[in-house]
Amino acid sequence: MQKIIENLVALQTVDTKLYEIEMLRGDLPKQVESLKAELSELQEEIDSDKSSVKTFQSERSGLENEQALNSEKLTKYQDQLYKATSNREYEATSSQIEFCEQETNRIKTRMTEIDLKVMELEEGLKPKEEKLSALQANFKERENELNQKVEETSKEEADLKNKRAAIVPLIRKDIVNKYERIRSAKNGLAVAPIIRDCCGGCFNQVPPQIIIELRKRDAIRTCEFCGRIMYYEKTEEAVAQG
Structure with a gap:
């Protein structure tokens, strides 16, 4: 499951850059x-x-x-x-x-x-x-x-699309479908990091128990407020420990 979450984060990173290119145009x-x-x-x-x-x-x-x-x-x-x-x-x-x-x-x-x-x-x-x-x-x-x-932007766009095409098959189809539904409904952002114990998509507080589960990266959890898929970054963990 950890690998799937990492691939989802990578997919979101690629899609965000593609969205930025689209906005530039x-x-x-x-x-x-x-x-x-x-x-x-x-x-x-x-x-x-x-x-x-x-x-x-x-x-x-x-x-x-x-x-x-x-x-x-x-x-x-x-x-x-x-x-x-x-x-x-x-x-x-x-x-x-x-x-x-x-x-x-x-x-x-x-x-x-x-x-x-x-x-x-x-x-x-x-x-x-x-x-x-x-x-x-x-x-x-x-x-x-x-x-x-x-x-x-054509070269960057082509590279990003190639990366996307390589990432998508690494994720279960039902999870990809869920990701696409959320992304379509949430202005392109389906996967959001935890930032200071808050959802990085809507900035609402995330319950401590959920954060513990997110740290383990053994299940996909969505924000109860905005519905985005959440993940816990290692940098955030370092900040919390500091």
């Missing part, structure tokens, strides 16, 4: 991911708006060609109207002119609608692109900051 990983998602969403929105502008411009170009052909027809029918030799021919030509004029109105109305939509989209694109530029700068800054911190 802070919420930068979350910030970077959040900015990345926001950038992607905004870029998609800008691309969609630009695609809509191109679609409208293509439609407008088609309408201009249609209007040019319609104008030619209108001119032709107007010339024919003056040359009509019968009421029937006059009425038929007038009908064609009326249709061409209706088409002109339809085309002009649609072109006006398109112009307004394109104007609205282009006016909306400017602030979106400005926001995108600002987001890209912020993202780059945060990403560089994170990369620098990762670079500074």
Whole structure:
């Protein structure tokens, strides 16, 4: 049991250092991911708006060609109207002119609608692109900051993870599971030393009988107040004897 307790202490030491590395990086990983998602969403929105502008411009170009052909027809029918030799021919030509004029109105109305939509989209694109530029700068800054911190700690982190992987198999699975549950619930600290007869996790007084048992290191005892696994350090014993 003494060896298990020593391994638990070693595991906690490693996890504490890993936690410190995580705290050093802070919420930068979350910030970077959040900015990345926001950038992607905004870029998609800008691309969609630009695609809509191109679609409208293509439609407008088609309408201009249609209007040019319609104008030619209108001119032709107007010339024919003056040359009509019968009421029937006059009425038929007038009908064609009326249709061409209706088409002109339809085309002009649609072109006006398109112009307004394109104007609205282009006016909306400017602030979106400005926001995108600002987001890209912020993202780059945060990403560089994170990369620098990762670079500074990556070797230490890798070494610690290797140590952790070597320690965990040395401890019974049920004890490891208990350790992980406590660590998850207690901000990363599952194993605490006795400090001046108090739990080093919550600093509540530990009963003398429990301290005697902890000195023997023949059983795993948890703090009755915070639930952390407690252990008695040799340095603490030397202090007590002194």
